[in-house]
Amino acid sequence: MTWARTRLSTRLMNVCLAALCRGGGLARAESVLVDAIRLGMPPDVVTYNTLLAAHCRASGLDAGFAVLRRMREAGVSPDAVTYNSLIAGAARGGLTMRALDLFDEMLQAGVAPDAWSYNALMHCLFRSGHPEDAYRVFADMAEKGVAPCATTYNTLLDGLFRFGHATNAYRMFRYLQRTGLPVGIVTYNTMINGLCKSGKVGYARMVLRELGRTEHAPNIVTYTTVMKCCFTYGRFDQGLETFLSLLDGGYIPDLFPYCTVISALVKKGRMEEANTYSELMIRSGFSLDSACYNTLIYLRFQEGKLDDAFELLSMMEEGGLESDEYTFSILVNGLSKMGHFEAAHKQLCYMEIRDMESNIVAYNCLVDALCKSDEVDAAIKLLHNMKLKDDFTYTSLVHGLCKVGRYHMASKFLRICLREGNSVLASAKRAVIAGLRSAGFQNDVRKVRAALRMARLLKP
Known part of the structure; x- marks a missing residue:
């Protein structure tokens, strides 16, 4: 009778621990285990498996091994569920060799793998780029008679x-x-x-x-x-x-489907429908998040409604949501396309003040707009202030310089671009070479062609 009560108590404790672990109360679960042991309720393999899986999910594989050591010290032998949790933990951390070692250890310990053991190992191998090994694991599963x-x-x-x-x-x-x-x-x-x-x-x-x-x-x-x-x-x-x-x-x-369809409608120029669904999204009763506000601000800029865009920005910030790099990129892009270059530059300064590193997209928007408005000197000055440049940065600038007939300067920036490991669109390369030829800069043509050949040789 005493044994039956003890087993019942352990089962109830396990149910309690599982509930706490699912709810994120791992520290509380550990505290409950200590109290239970003090009261004479011995933990079993289910107890430790519950904690091991929770620790693996929360803190990684090493935390799972710490529970495994406690388990062995308590004289409780690991079973298939124990190893499955460890293999899954190794898979989450991208530790393929650890997962394979655990599977081998499982076999050597005389613990028979079940379908979940094979599933976890296959998942790990696929995720780490070893599909052939994953197929072999599946074949081994069939050979051992484990039903998928x-x-x-x-x-x-x-x-x-x-x-x-x-x-x-x-x-x-x-x-x-x-x-x-x-x-x-x-x-x-x-x-x-x-x-x-x-x-x-x-x-x-x-x-x-x-x-x-x-x-x-x-x-x-x-x-x-x-x-x-x-x-x-x-x-x-x-x-x-x-x-x-x-x-x-x-x-x-949630609001994700609304944002997806509104963005697609804006790209197609179907503003009336985009507005219809944006109003429906607002009336849906969901709390708008940053992504939703960004979508709506982008829509207002596309419609040329500058005041409405900044009103939405104010609503967003008053609601306790911070502008992120996507918000600023939308603002810079919208202001640039509307010709408000100074205001766009101020937004870039705000990004710098807030120490946002992912601002290359915002810079590229302003560089591109300046070049399309023949403000190439301002674009060059902006480029010199950029910590990072990419293919789009140089493509915009090279096209802009060619547009105003400054082919020599365009070839100079093209060569700088290639030396930095970047590239430009083929159309920009053709525009530079054609422009240099028409202006009689044959020496510059040779330099550009040599730089292009070198870039092709060095390309990984």
């Missing part, structure tokens, strides 16, 4: 897509359907996401239609994946149709 589960096939499908084998993934999916193997919503989402990223939009939409005829209801992940894919590959009407399906089905739990 839905997660096994989802891991394989994801790995096939990751390494460009979309056709093989599609064939495996059809094989799963034909043989009656598990095909749930996660499998459908994996297929739709993989097909979209592979550019096979038609196949992705076909799988989506098939999903609609099954017992598994499409979820927000499904629709959002297809919508983003359609916009990325120019299937605009299909992307909008997918968004409307989200609305009709009541599948929008």
